Amino acid sequence: MGSGKPDKFDIILAMRIHVLALESLFDTGLSTLLDTFSVANDLARSSPADFSSAGFEVNVIGVRRAVRTSQGLSVPVVSAARSGDPDVAIIPALGSKTPDALQEALQRPDVADAGKLLRLWADRGVLLGAACTGTFVLADSALLDGRSATTSWWLAPLFRKRFPLVALEDSRIVINSGGFVTAGAALAHIDLALWFIRQSSPALAALAARFLLMESRSSQSVFSIPAYLAHADPLVERFEQWARLNLAQGFSLTDAAKAVGTSERTLSRRIRNTMGKTPLAYFQDIRIERAVHFLRTSGESVDAIAARVGYSDGTTLRTLLRHKIGRTVRQLRISS
Numbered sequence: 001m002g003s004g005k006p007d008k009f010d011i012i013l014a015m016r017i018h019v020l021a022l023e024s025l026f027d028t029g030l031s032t033l034l035d036t037f038s039v040a041n042d043l044a045r046s047s048p049a050d051f052s053s054a055g056f057e058v059n060v061i062g063v064r065r066a067v068r069t070s071q072g073l074s075v076p077v078v079s080a081a082r083s084g085d086p087d088v089a090i091i092p093a094l095g096s097k098t099p100d101a102l103q104e105a106l107q108r109p110d111v112a113d114a115g116k117l118l119r120l121w122a123d124r125g126v127l128l129g130a131a132c133t134g135t136f137v138l139a140d141s142a143l144l145d146g147r148s149a150t151t152s153w154w155l156a157p158l159f160r161k162r163f164p165l166v167a168l169e170d171s172r173i174v175i176n177s178g179g180f181v182t183a184g185a186a187l188a189h190i191d192l193a194l195w196f197i198r199q200s201s202p203a204l205a206a207l208a209a210r211f212l213l214m215e216s217r218s219s220q221s222v223f224s225i226p227a228y229l230a231h232a233d234p235l236v237e238r239f240e241q242w243a244r245l246n247l248a249q250g251f252s253l254t255d256a257a258k259a260v261g262t263s264e265r266t267l268s269r270r271i272r273n274t275m276g277k278t279p280l281a282y283f284q285d286i287r288i289e290r291a292v293h294f295l296r297t298s299g300e301s302v303d304a305i306a307a308r309v310g311y312s313d314g315t316t317l318r319t320l321l322r323h324k325i326g327r328t329v330r331q332l333r334i335s336s
Helices: 027-046 099-105 109-123 134-140 153-162 188-200 202-211 226-230 234-245 253-260 264-275 279-297 302-308 314-325 329-334
Strands: 014-020 055-062 088-091 127-131 174-177 180-183
Touching: 014 027, 014 109, 014 188, 027 055, 027 188, 027 202, 055 188, 088 109, 088 134, 088 188, 099 153, 109 127, 109 134, 127 134, 127 188, 134 153, 134 180, 153 226, 153 264, 174 188, 180 188, 188 202, 226 234, 226 264, 226 279, 234 253, 234 264, 234 279, 253 264, 253 279, 264 279, 279 302, 279 314, 279 329, 302 314, 314 329
Parallel strands: 014 055, 014 088, 088 127, 127 180
Antiparallel strands: 174 180
16 A cells, blocks of 8 residues: 555555544445445454455544534544544545535535545545545545546536536446545445455455345446436526437437527537536437336337337347446336
């Protein structure tokens, strides 16, 4: 650790982890991180397999002496000033779930102090991780500038606007970019913890995932709601409404721009700024979302559903479902 080459991960045998708890943090985020590492430690001690070299020393660290969760529970913390440097530091989500509330929370003095601590740890070679709205705290420190990251899918428009130097890939569950590991919304805290466990022992991470009933997943796309994201910009929202009425007819940027009352260039720019993709890519996302809805709620054939959303055949739809959301038709219908 601390080699100054964060793109390469050595196998960490006894991983010292600091979980940085800030005021009004997301209860589930903190508890799932702690529970996942605890499960891994218990399995390492009790499993017939030899996990004797793997272990996780987890401490909850604070930049204030007293910390409460968003549900009002008191969190015992160790002072960051007395904690020493860890191998890994993780920032769980703040309890703020809406853009306005989150932006207000990011102005707090304890968040600013957390940013200073994160920059110090980064300079010393500590691996940094964050999940859900915790990614905003990490990005606010400017440590993600020029790197790839993910975040909560419904906050992607705000993230893009606030951190234009970060390459946001909001469909991803977990991204490692040069020693900075970010994870998506809410229960992606578990995915983040498993990612770090995997650096110590891939077999132990796989075992812990089975005990936690965690399936392998790489995308948030299956959970995202395009209509919700579109509300961040009235023009994008009008495009989204037009798209839903024209899925079967196919995409035309000229027709779309005319329908929403703007130029093709302006429409492309506004969708890129809000959604991080082209109008055609966003149109395809809406197609996939509607196809998933029909697969889960109707008994129509795959070919019929493909036609309803503008694809020539069911084979094309099956391929796109696997590529876009990592699910098969069978999996989607079983989960309905």
